[in-house]
Amino acid sequence: MPELPEVETIARGLRTTLPGRKILSVRLGKTDFIDDPVAIEREIPGARIVAVRRHGKFLLLDLESSNGTARNFSLLVHLGMTGRLVTCDPQAPVPPHTHVFFALDDGRELRYTDVRRFGRMGIVTEEPQKNGLGSLGLDPLEASESQFVALLKDRRARIKALLLDQHVLRGIGNIYADESLWRARIHPMRLGAMLSADELHRLYRAVREVLNEAIRLRGSSIADYVDSEGNLGGFQRRHRVYQRTGKKCFRCGTLIRRTIVDGRSSHLCPRCQSAPRARRKAR
């Protein structure tokens, strides 16, 4: 599942080939995951790619129209769970569930493939807040420790839910939330406001270490993720809890457990990450 490290890896890969390229034509398959397919077909052909950016789990291809109006806009892509954005030779076999083809002026092709179609694609204009990205939280790799602490320390929600909330921090998903909490030795059901200063410090460090190491290893390939050239990532070999249910904790040997926290599966070591005392039932 593409989270911050996977999207960052894809962005870096696309950045080596796309800037300066002109998109000659667009071909669409299924379009139910595209905000305005007609706008894509109308606006994109002839546009030049000027930059590739990541914003949380979103990718942005900044485009410059060639039709004289000089109206700049961006193609916004969210890969959902199974989305892939890959450049390849146009003659390469087309994988099933490939729904968007961009023909580039260097003879290559940029393709979007998405089995589940939980991804999203659309055109956004340069206006900062208008495109919906303005409401997202801080990038965990850009936030200072004091900013990070401020985001969490007064919240009564569970820390797992806070880490996953894109309006608090942008880019963290289930894999990196679980891995960070294990590294910081914090149970996912702890409330933000109940974490000690030391725990918040450990969590800040853990989130950054996990994300940076995952970027270094080019992301986690669980089921569908590949980078912009179709290559697998390597961080799945470094997972300490995610999808290791029943296996031994790397720190203490206790068996890793899977539980549901705020509707999401959570993987944890019951010994390293001690559970909070049961909360009084809300009424």
Place this chain on the structure above:
DNA sequence: CTTACGGCCTGGGTGC
């Protein structure tokens, strides 16, 4: 406003 939760989208994998 904040938190909690259920439902929805889709289709591959699993287990019977």
Place this chain on the structure above:
DNA sequence: TGCACCCAGGCCGTAA
């Protein structure tokens, strides 16, 4: 061989 069921991330509606 078939088929019901589970599950994934994000988002939205609802309720307290």
